[in-house]
Amino acid sequence: MYRFEWQWGTGDPDACTLEAAGYSRVINILHGFEGDLNADGHRSSVNGWRFDGLPGVQT
Numbered sequence: 001m002y003r004f005e006w007q008w009g010t011g012d013p014d015a016c017t018l019e020a021a022g023y024s025r026v027i028n029i030l031h032g033f034e035g036d037l038n039a040d041g042h043r044s045s046v047n048g049w050r051f052d053g054l055p056g057v058q059t
Helices: 012-020
Strands: 002-004 026-028
Touching: 012 026
Parallel strands: 002 026
Antiparallel strands: none
């Protein structure tokens, strides 16, 4: 399985490239780990892996 995730932005173009090459187990984490900025300029409060309460450790 291949997982594409960026702290900011999306890995979708790379995930699509792998799918086009025949890989079937590809995951794109749409909003990354911390998600987009809120009105105050902070992350993890609008969307993203961490906002959704999914497991993970930031190092």
